[in-house]
Amino acid sequence: MADLSINFAGIQSPNPFWLASAPPTNTGDQIMRAFDAGWGGAVWKTLGDPIVDTSSRFGSIDVGNSRMVGFNNIELITDRPLEVNLREIREVKRKYPKHVVIASLMVESKEDWRDIIKRCIDAGADGLELNFGCPHGMCERGMGSAVGQEPEVLKVVAGWAVEYSTVPVLVKLTPNVGDIRVPGVAAVQAGAHGLSLINTIKSIVGVDLDKMVPYPVVGNRSTNGGYCGPAVKPIALHMVSSLGRDPRVNVPISGIGGIATWRDAAEFIAMGCTSVQVCTAVMHYGFRIVEDMIDGLSNFLDEKGMKSVNELRGKALGAYSEWGDLDLHYKVAAQIDPEKCIGCDLCYVACRDTSVFCIHTAGEELIAGHRAPTRDKAIAKATATGVHVPWVDWDECTGCNLCSLVCPVPGCITMVDDTRGKPFESWNDRIDKGTNKVPGGLRG
Amino acid sequence: MNPVTSALPAQRLESHIADSKPNYIPGDAVAEANRCLYCHDAPCVTACPTGIDIPTFIRKIGTGNLTGSARTILSANLLGYSCARVCPVEALCVGACVYNAWHRNPPIQIGRLQRFAVESVFANGSAATLLSKAAPNGKKVVCVGAGPASLACAGYLALEGCSVTLLEKRAIAGGLNVTGVAPYKMDATGALAELAYIQSLGVTIQTGVEVGKDVTPEQLLKDHDAVFVGVGLGGDSKLGIPGEAGPGVFGGVEWVEKMKLESGYALEGVRRAVVIGGGNTAIDVVRELAKLGVPDVALLYRRTEADMPGYRHELELARKEGVRLVERAVPASFVRTGDKLAAVALADGREVACDLCVVAIGQGKLGALVSSFPGVATSDKGLALGEPMTGTTGNPKVWVGGDVTGGELVVTAAQDGKRAARSIAAALGIKARENAPYLAGHR
Numbered sequence: 069m070a071d072l073s074i075n076f077a078g079i080q081s082p083n084p085f086w087l088a089s090a091p092p093t094n095t096g097d098q099i100m101r102a103f104d105a106g107w108g109g110a111v112w113k114t115l116g117d118p119i120v121d122t123s124s125r126f127g128s129i130d131v132g133n134s135r136m137v138g139f140n141n142i143e144l145i146t147d148r149p150l151e152v153n154l155r156e157i158r159e160v161k162r163k164y165p166k167h168v169v170i171a172s173l174m175v176e177s178k179e180d181w182r183d184i185i186k187r188c189i190d191a192g193a194d195g196l197e198l199n200f201g202c203p204h205g206m207c208e209r210g211m212g213s214a215v216g217q218e219p220e221v222l223k224v225v226a227g228w229a230v231e232y233s234t235v236p237v238l239v240k241l242t243p244n245v246g247d248i249r250v251p252g253v254a255a256v257q258a259g260a261h262g263l264s265l266i267n268t269i270k271s272i273v274g275v276d277l278d279k280m281v282p283y284p285v286v287g288n289r290s291t292n293g294g295y296c297g298p299a300v301k302p303i304a305l306h307m308v309s310s311l312g313r314d315p316r317v318n319v320p321i322s323g324i325g326g327i328a329t330w331r332d333a334a335e336f337i338a339m340g341c342t343s344v345q346v347c348t349a350v351m352h353y354g355f356r357i358v359e360d361m362i363d364g365l366s367n368f369l370d371e372k373g374m375k376s377v378n379e380l381r382g383k384a385l386g387a388y389s390e391w392g393d394l395d396l397h398y399k400v401a402a403q404i405d406p407e408k409c410i411g412c413d414l415c416y417v418a419c420r421d422t423s424v425f426c427i428h429t430a431g432e433e434l435i436a437g438h439r440a441p442t443r444d445k446a447i448a449k450a451t452a453t454g455v456h457v458p459w460v461d462w463d464e465c466t467g468c469n470l471c472s473l474v475c476p477v478p479g480c481i482t483m484v485d486d487t488r489g490k491p492f493e494s495w496n497d498r499i500d501k502g503t504n505k506v507p508g509g510l511r512g
Numbered sequence: 513m514n515p516v517t518s519a520l521p522a523q524r525l526e527s528h529i530a531d532s533k534p535n536y537i538p539g540d541a542v543a544e545a546n547r548c549l550y551c552h553d554a555p556c557v558t559a560c561p562t563g564i565d566i567p568t569f570i571r572k573i574g575t576g577n578l579t580g581s582a583r584t585i586l587s588a589n590l591l592g593y594s595c596a597r598v599c600p601v602e603a604l605c606v607g608a609c610v611y612n613a614w615h616r617n618p619p620i621q622i623g624r625l626q627r628f629a630v631e632s633v634f635a636n637g638s639a640a641t642l643l644s645k646a647a648p649n650g651k652k653v654v655c656v657g658a659g660p661a662s663l664a665c666a667g668y669l670a671l672e673g674c675s676v677t678l679l680e681k682r683a684i685a686g687g688l689n690v691t692g693v694a695p696y697k698m699d700a701t702g703a704l705a706e707l708a709y710i711q712s713l714g715v716t717i718q719t720g721v722e723v724g725k726d727v728t729p730e731q732l733l734k735d736h737d738a739v740f741v742g743v744g745l746g747g748d749s750k751l752g753i754p755g756e757a758g759p760g761v762f763g764g765v766e767w768v769e770k771m772k773l774e775s776g777y778a779l780e781g782v783r784r785a786v787v788i789g790g791g792n793t794a795i796d797v798v799r800e801l802a803k804l805g806v807p808d809v810a811l812l813y814r815r816t817e818a819d820m821p822g823y824r825h826e827l828e829l830a831r832k833e834g835v836r837l838v839e840r841a842v843p844a845s846f847v848r849t850g851d852k853l854a855a856v857a858l859a860d861g862r863e864v865a866c867d868l869c870v871v872a873i874g875q876g877k878l879g880a881l882v883s884s885f886p887g888v889a890t891s892d893k894g895l896a897l898g899e900p901m902t903g904t905t906g907n908p909k910v911w912v913g914g915d916v917t918g919g920e921l922v923v924t925a926a927q928d929g930k931r932a933a934r935s936i937a938a939a940l941g942i943k944a945r946e947n948a949p950y951l952a953g954h955r
Contacts, residue, residue: 133547329575353550360568364577371579478539 070369071376072108072362076320076342077236077261079194081168083108084337084365084377085358088324088345089172089197089240091143092355096156100163105355106362109168111264111345114145114199115153115184116174116211127273127283127293138299139348140273142284142291144205145174150184154191161192170238174199174211178228185232195235198226198260200251201242201267204293213267216242219254226258236261238322241307243300244270248307253316263311264322264345266304268294297348301326305339312340313385328357330364337377338384396498397490400467400483402427402460406445408480411455415471415481426464427471430457438463462486516717517704519684521775526695529803533597533624533697541628545574548620551610556622559608562589562927563954566605570625581629583642588953590667590713591660591926593634593706594689596626597698599923600792602825634705640712643949646673651940654679654736656723659687660922661742661914663710664929665936668950670714672937678715681722684773687744688915689922691769694796696803700772729885733909738936740903741885741896742914742929746876751788755846756871760853764793764872771800782867784808786856788843789872790820792920795830797870802833809834810864812841812856838864878916885910891918901955903932911936927954 072083086109087093087102094113102110127140146153161169171188173196175181185196200222202212215221222239229237239255241248243266252263272292274283282290304325311317323341327333328349336344349357365377374380404415404427419427430450434440439462446459460471465486472481498504536544548570556566565584572581585592601607601623609619633639651674655662658680666676684690689703711717723729732739748763750756762770764787770777785801787794790813801809811830813820816839820827827837840860847855847863855863877894887907889897898905898912905912913919913928933950944951 330577331575354552356552356568357571360572360575360577360580363580363583364572364575367577367579478543479537 070366070374072366072369074108074342074377076168076322077195077238079109079168079170079236080166081108081343082166083362084333084341084343085361086110086168086170086322086343086345087350088347089114089170089199090347090351092347092350094146094148096160099156099160099169102350102355102358103160103164103167106358107167107355109170109194109343111170111172111197112153112157112193114172114174114202115150115188116145118147118149119144119205121147122286124284124286125293128297129273129299136297136348136352138273138295139297139351140271140284140293140295141268142204142286142293145199145202150187154187157188157191157193161194168194170195170197172197172199172240173229174202174206176209176211181225181228182232185229189233189235193235195238195262196229196233197238197240197264198229199240199267200225201240201265202294203242203244203268203270204291213242213244213270216240216251216267217245219250222251223254223258226255226260230259230261238262238264240267240324241265242267243303243307243325248310249314249316252311253314256317256319260319262320262322262342263317264324265311266300266307266325268296269300269303271295296325298326298328301332305335308336308341309339309385309388312382313388328352330361330368333361334365334368334380335384337380338382339388340382340385342381390496392496392499393494395492395494397487397493399486399488399490400469401462401465401486402467402471403482403484404442404446404458404460404471404475405480405482406442406449406457406459408477409446409449409455409457410477410480411457412476413456413458414474414476416456416458418470418474423468423470424464424466426461426466427458428461430459434461435463514708514711516685516711516719517708520700520704521773523775524700524771524773525777525779525804526699526772529695529699529800531696531699533621533627535631536624536628541573541625542576544621545570545625547617548574549610555608555610556605556620559604560589561604561921561923561954562595562930563952564588564592564626565952566622569629570620570622573625573629578629578632579638579642582633582639584952585626585630586639587643587949589923589926590664590710590930590949591689591706591922592626593630593709594660594693594698594703595923595926596623596630597702598689598693599623599921600823600826603823604923634709639709643671643713644945644947645671645714646945646948648675649673649940649942651675651738651942652736653677653738653740653936654732655740655742656732657687657741657743657914657916658685658717658719659742659744659914659925660689661744661916661919661925661929661932662687662740663707663715664926665740665742665911665913665933666715666929667710667713668930668933669936671949672933672942672945674937674940674942676715678717679721679723679727680717680719681725683719685717685719688765691772692765692793693772694768694800695772696799724881724884733885733907736909737940738909738911739885740911740913740929740932740936741882741888742912742916742925743878743881744915746878748871749874749876751843751871751873753843753845755848758846758848758853759851760867761846761869761871764789764797764870765875767797767870768793768800771804779804779806779868782806784810784866785868785870786810786812786864786866787870787872788812788841788856789874790815790822791872791874792822792826794870794872795822795826797872798835799826799830799833801868801870802830802835806868808836810836810838810866812838812843812858812864814840814842816840882912882916888912893918901931902935903928904935908939
């Protein structure tokens with residue numbers, strides 16, 4: 069069985085799965101149950117001056133029959149006295165010395181930072197996470213993303229924390245910026261020992277069209293919140309990867325954003341993360357999901373012959389290149405399996421109205437000299453059964469993937485390599501050769 | 513070539529019956545898995561006699577962790593493969609799915625998902641090493657009978673490091689899973705794949721060894737630290753009416769075995785078949801006859817439909833396949849023309865014409881064999897008496913479980929075998945490992 073333990077900037081964790089600072093990490097009782105379920109660490113719900121929350125404060129979007137694909141909240145930091153949280157941190161660390169407890173912090177003045185950092189370390193926190201990400205409520209008070217969006221301010225505040233702390237300091241970044249590398253590098257320059265990202269994305273999750281009030285409804289008004297859940301994973305993956313491959317970022321990254329399964333976690337680790345943090349999936353299904361995250365990641369590493377999760381870290385980063393370095397001669401073509409096709413024609417209409425109209429109905433003629441490997445079988449099935457079985461003209465297909473993405477039948481449309489031995493040539497190669505101008509937009 | 517699992521002859525009639533629920537392709541399995549709500553304290557788990565953590569194994573299919581999914585299943589039920597295919601899921605897990613109360617969605621196809629997960633590890637060869645195995649502990653256990661209860665008991669004890677031997681009196685091991693399951697649920701090749709899996713855990717199987725004839729109970733007790741008796745049931749019960757002996761009349765278990773395992777057996781010339789009985793074997797047989805193309809298949813039951821012990825959903829499927837039910841049909845004699853079967857004459861004067869009759873009214877009990885083990889008691893019906901949660905008997909070295917104690921499902925036999933394995937391990941002083949597979953599932 070592969071070794072899942074990690075070392076995050078000196079913090080030893082039994083596995084890379086941490087709970088993000090959020091409602092599931094509000095109390096010691098929750099965190100101890102999470103550790104019993106298998107979580108390796110937890111970032112305590114942000115400590116600071118206790119706040120008052122609204123009712124209601126969560127909203128979500130559903131896609132088809134899937135609930136909570138995107139999740140929005142306007143909840144603030146902890147609403148409990150600091151003394152209570154510190155007492156519980158001490159209790160958790162006493163009972164779970166090998167698990168990771170990181171205190172998320174958000175206060176205003178230099179003195180407040182010094183005081184809260186000392187008290188958290190005295191309580192036994194293994195590390196600190198500076199909440200420079202919260203994009204709702206707290207930022208109106210000059211904290212959270214208000215700090216994360218101003219690199220110079222971020223540097224100053226992070227510098228205080230680094231100065232006062234005797235344990236590793238992580239800076240949690242807001243994605244509500246133009247280029248994540250700017251605050252990321254600022255944090256590193258301030259001496260941060262690690263980065264965690266992304267915090268939530270500023271959002272309005274929907275509108276109640278009867279009340280004419282955005283969601284989540286608080287009386288007769290609402291406010292913008294922070295967006296998270298499976299829908300934000302691609303945004304998070306990009307930001308994590310941008311920092312992961314930036315040579316100026318020489319500290320470990322804790323990946324956050326839509327992680328719900330071992331597979332999501334493996335992708336973040338392959339893009340350079342050392343640990344991952346989870347919230348929305350736990351809010352949806354409970355702490356128990358970590359069992360499959362541990363089991364699935366371990367089985368995956370075994371299958372790939374990796375002895376440790378550390379071998380996976382950054383494995384896919386090298387393949388993340390600039391567009392200009394992609395191979396313009398690499399070519400795939402769509403193949404519709406006539407046996408699996410149920411005749412919904414979603415691929416047909418998608419190709420016709422969006423792409424190059426290379427998908428044809430059974431009765432259409434094939435242009436002389438063009439290739440269409442499944443046409444005969446498609447016609448045979450259409451004739452025999454009446455099912456609309458389309459086929460693809462491979463000499464028209466540009467290999468965009470759209471048909472395979474809209475097809476509802478697993479394995480029915482596959483993208484097949486049709487490069488046919490053409491040598492590698494990128495856009496940057498063409499610039500070098502002076503062949504980058506394409507009069508008339510000809511392909512090839 | 514594995515002598516235990518390569519024993520099937522060619523040209524078996526059962527191969528003409530198609531699988532009614534073929535294995536999923538990966539994408540379809542994931543789509544079905546993603547429909548599961550992942551309930552907490554799920555009713556499907558409560559309904560499973562072995563207590564498989566169903567929402568967890570289904571979630572693992574959804575995340576692509578098939579290895580973990582199969583491990584979740586097989587730790588709680590070593591016979592998870594056959595149970596996936598033969599369990600009356602409509603009356604167990606699927607019947608308990610919360611979707612049933614909602615009416616918007618059909619319940620999750622738990623059996624098919626379970627088959628998908630287990631078959632994947634059978635196919636990629638990882639099954640044998642999926643569950644953690646303890647070092648050999650020197651304890652010797654013998655299981656009498658090689659059907660589901662014994663297979664489960666033997667497999668779990670082998671995983672704990674015991675040296676386990678299965679004794680089967682027939683030439684082929686596997687019990688009713690091999691000889692008696694309706695082929696549209698699982699054919700004999702499927703059952704033998706599972707048998708090979710149990711063997712791969714380190715279990716030794718000896719066929720053609722009959723206790724009481726080839727070896728005495730006393731000898732078994734002397735040579736082993738523990739004996740598990742999981743011999744199932746005896747031969748078919750008979751009606752005891754005139755004309756029963758002779759060509760064209762078979763017992764239920766006898767006919768199913770013929771159909772599944774006899775090389776070259778065919779139903780040539782059979783136009784009208786009659787099955788007598790109201791239980792699940794009787795319903796299996798009418799469905800098999802209908803699927804094999806017999807034009808007129810009648811099920812004769814002595815009381816009314818409401819009184820039938822067989823599953824309602826199976827009877828409905830039989831009806832859809834063209835089977836007719838004859839109620840209040842009490843057979844009085846078999847009518848023969850010369851030697852040839854012509855009809856079943858009923859007590860009320862009716863006659864039901866037939867070329868073939870299968871009498872599926874139950875099986876005899878093996879009480880004599882059971883009580884040949886000193887101290888092991890049987891009920892007045894001939895069933896072995898064991899403590900239900902452990903299978904312990906009046907003999908401290910003998911445990912019982914499965915159909916021999918009156919159960920009737922593969923899955924209850926598997927749970928009996930698991931409970932007995934726990935009890936035997938405890939009695940032999942084998943310390944329960946933290947991750948011992950037999951600790952999974954219901955107590």
